[in-house]
Amino acid sequence: MSETEPNLQILLIEDDEDDFLITRDLLQDAGRKDVQLTWADSLDDGLDGLRSGSYAVGLVDLRLGPDSGLDLIRQARDEGLTTPLILLTGQGDEDLDNRAVELGASDYLVKGRLDGHGLIRSIRYAIDRAQATEQLATSEAHYRLLFDTNPAPMCLLDTATDAITSMNQAAQQLYGYHADDLPGLTLDTLRAGTTGPLDSEGVIVRNGGRLEFHLTRAGRPLCMEVIPREIAINQRPHQLLMLTDRTEEIQSNRQMRLLQRGIESTSNGIAIADALSPDMPLIYVNPAFERITGYRAEEVLGRNCRFLQGSTSDAVNDSALQEIRQSIAEQRDVAVVLRNFRKDGSPFWNDLFIGPVRNDQGRVTHFIGVQNDISDKKSAESELAYNVSHDVLTGLPNRSLLEDRLTQACQFADRYGRQLALLFIDLDGFKLINDSLGHRIGDRLLVEVARRLRQLVRSGDTVARLSGDEFIVVLPDLAKADDALLVVELVINEIAAPYRIDDRTLHLTASVGIATAGGHIDNPIELLQQADLAMYRAKQMGRNTYQWYSTELNDEANKRVILRNELQDAIDNDQLAVYYQPLVDARTNVPKSVEALIRWQHPERGVISPQDFIPLAEETGQISPLGRWVLERACQDTIRMHARGFRDCTVSVNVSPIQLRKSGFVDEVSSVLQASGLAAEFLELEVVESALLYDTAVVVKALNDLRELGVRISIDDFGTGFSSLSYIKLLPANKIKIDRTFIKDVIKDRSDAAITQGVISMAHHLGLEVVAEGVETEAHAAFLRKHQCDLLQGFAFARPLPFDELIRYLSEGRNGYPGATTGEDAPQPAQTLLLLDDETNILRALTRVLRRDGYRILSTTSVREAFELLAENDVQVIISDQRMPEMSGTEFLSEVKAIYPDTVRIVLSGYTDLKSVTEAINEGAIYKFLTKPWDDQQIRNHVLQAFQLHAAGKG
Numbered sequence: 001m002s003e004t005e006p007n008l009q010i011l012l013i014e015d016d017e018d019d020f021l022i023t024r025d026l027l028q029d030a031g032r033k034d035v036q037l038t039w040a041d042s043l044d045d046g047l048d049g050l051r052s053g054s055y056a057v058g059l060v061d062l063r064l065g066p067d068s069g070l071d072l073i074r075q076a077r078d079e080g081l082t083t084p085l086i087l088l089t090g091q092g093d094e095d096l097d098n099r100a101v102e103l104g105a106s107d108y109l110v111k112g113r114l115d116g117h118g119l120i121r122s123i124r125y126a127i128d129r130a131q132a133t134e135q136l137a138t139s140e141a142h143y144r145l146l147f148d149t150n151p152a153p154m155c156l157l158d159t160a161t162d163a164i165t166s167m168n169q170a171a172q173q174l175y176g177y178h179a180d181d182l183p184g185l186t187l188d189t190l191r192a193g194t195t196g197p198l199d200s201e202g203v204i205v206r207n208g209g210r211l212e213f214h215l216t217r218a219g220r221p222l223c224m225e226v227i228p229r230e231i232a233i234n235q236r237p238h239q240l241l242m243l244t245d246r247t248e249e250i251q252s253n254r255q256m257r258l259l260q261r262g263i264e265s266t267s268n269g270i271a272i273a274d275a276l277s278p279d280m281p282l283i284y285v286n287p288a289f290e291r292i293t294g295y296r297a298e299e300v301l302g303r304n305c306r307f308l309q310g311s312t313s314d315a316v317n318d319s320a321l322q323e324i325r326q327s328i329a330e331q332r333d334v335a336v337v338l339r340n341f342r343k344d345g346s347p348f349w350n351d352l353f354i355g356p357v358r359n360d361q362g363r364v365t366h367f368i369g370v371q372n373d374i375s376d377k378k379s380a381e382s383e384l385a386y387n388v389s390h391d392v393l394t395g396l397p398n399r400s401l402l403e404d405r406l407t408q409a410c411q412f413a414d415r416y417g418r419q420l421a422l423l424f425i426d427l428d429g430f431k432l433i434n435d436s437l438g439h440r441i442g443d444r445l446l447v448e449v450a451r452r453l454r455q456l457v458r459s460g461d462t463v464a465r466l467s468g469d470e471f472i473v474v475l476p477d478l479a480k481a482d483d484a485l486l487v488v489e490l491v492i493n494e495i496a497a498p499y500r501i502d503d504r505t506l507h508l509t510a511s512v513g514i515a516t517a518g519g520h521i522d523n524p525i526e527l528l529q530q531a532d533l534a535m536y537r538a539k540q541m542g543r544n545t546y547q548w549y550s551t552e553l554n555d556e557a558n559k560r561v562i563l564r565n566e567l568q569d570a571i572d573n574d575q576l577a578v579y580y581q582p583l584v585d586a587r588t589n590v591p592k593s594v595e596a597l598i599r600w601q602h603p604e605r606g607v608i609s610p611q612d613f614i615p616l617a618e619e620t621g622q623i624s625p626l627g628r629w630v631l632e633r634a635c636q637d638t639i640r641m642h643a644r645g646f647r648d649c650t651v652s653v654n655v656s657p658i659q660l661r662k663s664g665f666v667d668e669v670s671s672v673l674q675a676s677g678l679a680a681e682f683l684e685l686e687v688v689e690s691a692l693l694y695d696t697a698v699v700v701k702a703l704n705d706l707r708e709l710g711v712r713i714s715i716d717d718f719g720t721g722f723s724s725l726s727y728i729k730l731l732p733a734n735k736i737k738i739d740r741t742f743i744k745d746v747i748k749d750r751s752d753a754a755i756t757q758g759v760i761s762m763a764h765h766l767g768l769e770v771v772a773e774g775v776e777t778e779a780h781a782a783f784l785r786k787h788q789c790d791l792l793q794g795f796a797f798a799r800p801l802p803f804d805e806l807i808r809y810l811s812e813g814r815n816g817y818p819g820a821t822t823g824e825d826a827p828q829p830a831q832t833l834l835l836l837d838d839e840t841n842i843l844r845a846l847t848r849v850l851r852r853d854g855y856r857i858l859s860t861t862s863v864r865e866a867f868e869l870l871a872e873n874d875v876q877v878i879i880s881d882q883r884m885p886e887m888s889g890t891e892f893l894s895e896v897k898a899i900y901p902d903t904v905r906i907v908l909s910g911y912t913d914l915k916s917v918t919e920a921i922n923e924g925a926i927y928k929f930l931t932k933p934w935d936d937q938q939i940r941n942h943v944l945q946a947f948q949l950h951a952a953g954k955g
């Protein structure tokens with residue numbers, strides 16, 4: 001021990017003073033002057049001394065009076081007094097040694113064997129050991145503290161036994177175990193029998209760690225990250241297990257992954273935008289978004305999603321976008337349907353929900369958009385809605401939408417003081433095309449008509465298709481009603497332009513009815529009815545034209561409605577009668593047959609023409625009972641007629657196309673014939689050629705069946721239909737009736753004359769008889785006779801007569817019929833000259849000069865009469881004045897040339913109009929042009945030459 005060492009305080013606890021002195025001497029002998037020995041002679045004093053903490057070491061005698069030094073050692077240790085204590089005894093005893101050390105003594109010395117140096121060394125060792133022990137204890141306490149109070153759960157595992165030897169407080173708290181539970185606790189207890197690591201579920205496990213499934217004492221499942229560290233304690237291998245509870249993380253990861261899988265597999269497009277970055281870029285889009293929009297995620301992430309909006313704007317989209325902007329600004333949910341565009345530019349209907357996503361502080365950090373492509377649904381919906389309001393074929397508004405538009409148009413016109421016009425357009429001849437060429441062609445025509453009409457009108461106007469071939473145009477914004485005409489004319493012209501369908505060129509025309517309105521209109525639909533009436537009138541006026549609506553038209557329509565009702569009464573109340581008009585043999589004027597014509601004796605309005613009520617009866621279907629009634633009556637009357645002696649006379653009855661098309665008509669005719677007893681050969685049915693226009697096959701079959709029955713068929717009104725020549729081939733007819741419209745001017749109109757002659761010639765070639773109806777004058781009859789017409793019908797012979805009058809007429813005729821003088825055998829002078837001049841003195845002078853040469857001279861001052869004379873006589877040479885009030889001589893002779901090409905024609909003119917003369921000559925209309933005043937001899941020579949020319953066949 002050196003001089004510099006601190007003073008060594010030793011407490012000797014000894015009940016014997018001698019031993020104290022001995023011990024002091026021993027210490028002095030060892031030369032330690034720095035040692036200070038203090039004596040305590042009892043257990044209590046000794047403990048007090050130790051408690052004072054002033055001593056580096058305590059020497060404790062085994063015997064302390066009544067107490068034992070061992071008790072003191074125990075008590076000191078129990079009190080936590082750490083001063084090293086050395087037990088002093090009188091004798092060596094191994095058991096006592098052990099007990100003392102067990103109790104916490106540092107050493108054991110036997111009093112009699114001690115020397116100073118040995119004592120000092122022992123004291124030194126004791127002090128050093130105590131210090132080391134204290135240091136160790138301190139260090140262990142520190143580590144224990146670190147272990148125990150560490151917030152990270154940990155436990156110590158004896159690797160050999162798997163026993164958990166320590167568990168810190170955090171672990172105890174987590175697992176619900178207490179230090180007392182440790183004995184017997186193993187890692188398997190914590191694992192609750194499960195083995196193997198857990199799926200990491202996206203959680204990143206620290207290096208050297210693993211995830212295990214554990215259970216708390218109460219059975220709560222835990223996902224623990226376990227990181228073992230190999231250590232040795234007292235040379236025994238141990239593992240320090242560092243435990244981290246990752247249950248929540250795994251659960252939330254699991255939830256997140258589930259959510260993500262859900263988001264990725266949903267058919268709804270999902271996009272998430274970052275609300276905190278400028279311009280809110282997209283930070284996530286799911287695969288459905290990519291599928292719907294056609295954009296890949298990498299193309300859109302980082303962009304604002306307005307790229308879906310396209311460049312066009314429309315009202316629906318604009319209001320949806322406005323709603324979105326507003327809800328984003330107000331940070332609230334919004335659901336809209338808007339039109340977006342895919343990457344390829346195609347539009348789709350997006351049923352879009354946008355909702356804000358808030359963080360824990362309630363701040364909006366993201367917006368999530370859920371989109372649903374509802375294009376299919378939308379298009380099905382809109383198709384449905386569209387089909388409800390539009391005509392499927394043409395895409396035009398249908399009647400119901402038209403009515404809406406019309407109402408709006410009326411309001412518009414009323415509000416802005418404009419005129420409104422409604423055009424009712426009906427296609428002429430469409431049915432014919434549709435029936436003959438098929439619906440497919442018909443449909444294409446309608447589509448084309450719709451297209452043309454749409455092109456004609458302005459954006460505020462409406463074009464609609466009402467039904468079949470009826471179209472409507474509404475013009476709501478006209479300055480004056482007449483402006484409608486501009487459109488009407490365009491419509492008529494456009495529709496009349498040829499249609500090219502496949503390799504056919506087709507033609508259509510339109511009849512247009514116009515109704516207009518200004519000011520307030522109570523019932524806009526009335527306009528439609530008015531325009532319809534006007535259109536009907538346009539049709540009557542010959543089609544391809546237009547007609548304005550007027551109140552007269554309305555009156556007429558009302559009249560038609562009344563008439564329709566009255567017609568029923570007429571059928572029921574026997575107001576109908578059948579009249580008969582004879583048809584005479586053209587050569588003999590002998591009646592060959594009669595035509596049955598219905599008459600309506602109206603109690604107030606007198607006789608009503610069939611032309612006024614037959615079409616009505618056809619419209620209403622009343623034609624069937626009416627037709628049957630006429631047929632029955634005609635057959636019965638013919639039997640009666642035969643009974644009166646007119647046995648050869650046949651009867652012809654008009655049959656409406658509607659009757660013909662009805663199934664059972666042939667049977668009806670057959671049963672009527674049977675009931676009346678009239679042989680079929682005496683019945684002729686008159687069929688208008690237009691009967692063949694629709695349902696041609698049905699009609700032709702009915703006619704053939706009628707022919708089979710023995711009934712004769714006559715084609716009525718021939719020439720007025722559409723394509724007479726092609727139909728005539730189909731018709732199993734016996735007879736053709738030339739319509740009276742051709743006969744009316746047949747003697748003076750070159751076209752009518754040509755048609756009449758053509759029809760006669762054609763009919764004869766086909767082996768058919770020809771009747772001309774509407775023969776009103778002898779000139780008509782003569783002309784027709786001259787051109788070999790077989791039968792004549794008309795006022796020139798007889799008007800339609802009631803049965804009794806007919807019988808009278810027929811009876812009178814037995815003694816010679818009127819007009820029968822010009823039979824085939826009547827002598828005709830060889831040379832007949834016709835003179836035409838509006839001055840009678842010229843006629844007289846000429847007659848005087850030319851009579852000398854023996855000609856039969858016919859003269860007249862009127863062109864009309866000249867035509868009649870030409871029709872009634874065989875004229876070879878004609879001399880006509882040039883200047884006449886009705887027409888010029890060259891015009892007259894041009895007509896004559898067309899009708900009577902064999903004649904030789906001379907103009908005798910007081911003046912020379914070079915142009916008309918050269919024209920007439922060039923056309924070959926005149927043979928000579930002579931001037932007034934004439935030289936008698938010269939004119940006689942010219943006329944002579946003209947007759948010679950005719951005789952030579954060069955007229």
Ligand SMILES: Nc1nc2c(ncn2[C@@H]2O[C@@H]3COP(=O)(O)O[C@H]4[C@@H](O)[C@H](n5cnc6c(=O)[nH]c(N)nc65)O[C@@H]4COP(=O)(O)O[C@H]3[C@H]2O)c(=O)[nH]1
Pocket residue numbers: 581596597598609610611614627630653654655656686716717740773774775776793794795796800
């Ligand atoms: N201007 C003029 N007219 C003449 C002359 N001779 C005869 N007529 C008229 O010409 C029409 C001839 O009949 P339609 O062409 O078959 O034309 C008939 C026929 O199509 C139809 N009709 C008449 N009776 C019946 C019937 O019982 N059934 C059917 N379905 N239609 C009938 O009504 C049309 C008109 O009959 P109606 O008024 O009786 O008129 C008759 C007749 O009175 C003449 O020299 N000059």
